[in-house]
Amino acid sequence: MQIVEENLRDNEGEVKLIPETLDDLWHLRFIIEKGDVVFATTKRASQSSDKLRSDKEMVTVRLGIEVEKVEFHRFANRLRVSGKIVAGIEESGYHTLNITVGKELSIIKKWKPEQLERLRRAVEDSNRPEIVMLTIEEGYAVAGVLRQWGVEEIFEERMGYGKGMGDSRREFFGEVAAKLESFDFKYLIVAGPGFAKNDFLDFLKERYPEMAKNAVVVDVSSVGSRGFIEILKRRVVDKIVGEVRLAEEAEYIDKLLEGIAKGERVAYGLDEVREAHNYRAIEVLLVADEFLLEEREKWDVDGLLREVEESGGKVVIMSTEFEPGKRLMSLGGIAALLRFNVKVK
Numbered sequence: 001m002q003i004v005e006e007n008l009r010d011n012e013g014e015v016k017l018i019p020e021t022l023d024d025l026w027h028l029r030f031i032i033e034k035g036d037v038v039f040a041t042t043k044r045a046s047q048s049s050d051k052l053r054s055d056k057e058m059v060t061v062r063l064g065i066e067v068e069k070v071e072f073h074r075f076a077n078r079l080r081v082s083g084k085i086v087a088g089i090e091e092s093g094y095h096t097l098n099i100t101v102g103k104e105l106s107i108i109k110k111w112k113p114e115q116l117e118r119l120r121r122a123v124e125d126s127n128r129p130e131i132v133m134l135t136i137e138e139g140y141a142v143a144g145v146l147r148q149w150g151v152e153e154i155f156e157e158r159m160g161y162g163k164g165m166g167d168s169r170r171e172f173f174g175e176v177a178a179k180l181e182s183f184d185f186k187y188l189i190v191a192g193p194g195f196a197k198n199d200f201l202d203f204l205k206e207r208y209p210e211m212a213k214n215a216v217v218v219d220v221s222s223v224g225s226r227g228f229i230e231i232l233k234r235r236v237v238d239k240i241v242g243e244v245r246l247a248e249e250a251e252y253i254d255k256l257l258e259g260i261a262k263g264e265r266v267a268y269g270l271d272e273v274r275e276a277h278n279y280r281a282i283e284v285l286l287v288a289d290e291f292l293l294e295e296r297e298k299w300d301v302d303g304l305l306r307e308v309e310e311s312g313g314k315v316v317i318m319s320t321e322f323e324p325g326k327r328l329m330s331l332g333g334i335a336a337l338l339r340f341n342v343k344v345k
Contacts, residue, residue, distance in 0.1 A: 001119065001123045002123070003123060004017055004018060008111065011110065011112075015107050015111075017104070017106075019101055019105075020102070023149060025072060025079045025101065027118055027121075029071075032067055033067065034067055035066065036067045036109040037067070037086060037107075038083075038105060040062070040099060040103060041061065044061050061088055063097070065086060069082040079100075114317065118317075130186060130187075131145070132154070133145075133188075133191065133227075134176070134191065135227035136192045137196050139160055141156070141172075143156075151225070159172040173200050173203040174207070187214050187215075187216075189218060193219070197217050220234075253286075257327075265337065267336045268334070268335035270334055277311075280311045281338045283313055284315075284336065285308045285336050286336065287316070287328075288318050288320050288328045289318065289320055289325065290329060290333065291334055313336075
């Protein structure tokens with residue numbers, strides 16, 4: 001994310017920025033909310049065009065809209081922001097701004113601390129090296145790119161061969177390596193349940209030495225999405241680029257589920273969390289981003305977050321694009337790890 005200009009007073013005002021990656025568009029999904037004013041260039045039919053003609057002349061204009069709806073279309077690589085037109089060559093009607101990578105926009109609003117922090121983090125993370133995770137076993141490999149919203153699968157490779165078929169095995173390794181080479185990344189994690197991962201790294205050292213220099217091997221029990229989650233839980237990513245939020249989220253969810261199973265020092269669901277907060281028992285508050293968006297329409301959920309922090313608790317906003325966040329949503333969207341047990345009324 002690139003911040004072009006910032007004009008804020010008491011956290012209120014305009015921020016002009018340019019999203020540089022798909023991850024940045026995802027961040028904006030949780031920054032732009034109903035009632036904000038967003039400016040961007042867009043295509044509109046020329047007012048001088050014949051309204052009865054189907055081939056109306058389209059012109060590029062800069063419009064400001066008061067936001068009513070925000071949609072993140074990951075597979076279409078765009079963010080759709082819809083609302084009432086409040087500024088531009090026309091000041092009536094409704095329009096949808098399609099925000100894409102590289103497109104400048106301005107957001108005018110009363111900024112919440114969490115939103116400014118998310119924006120700052122997006123700017124910092126834009127310089128973070130890209131990581132590819134390869135999970136591999138005999139004849140089967142799945143690769144994914146580590147994104148800020150989770151792990152995005154980028155390819156799958158299968159090849160059938162039996163024991164002792166050395167040429168076929170090396171051919172399989174060659175196909176996987178060639179696909180990896182087509183992506184621009186800095187670090188590679190090679191993981192799997194058997195010996196294939198180690199042999200594949202040896203193959204890289206022989207055939208793709210530059211790629212092998214920044215590769216590490218780790219044991220996991222599964223290939224694919226389950227393997228990706230294991231990699232994050234083992235904190236392999238942390239050893240490469242430092243603290244990574246996804247690994248922390250996976251660990252928190254494990255602690256939460258363990259506490260639920262034992263009936264000890266956890267709360268989940270809004271009622272239980274509120275009760276725990278009344279006792280100032282919350283050590284870590286876990287909130288799903290989708291829950292946060294929904295509840296902001298109903299009550300001052302941000303006030304609860306501030307109070308938890310003021311009482312010494314830590315607040316973690318979790319992405320529902322990734323498995324830990326999805327699990328949290330299934331538990332009500334909000335949960336807490338507690339300092340001590342609390343009896344829920």
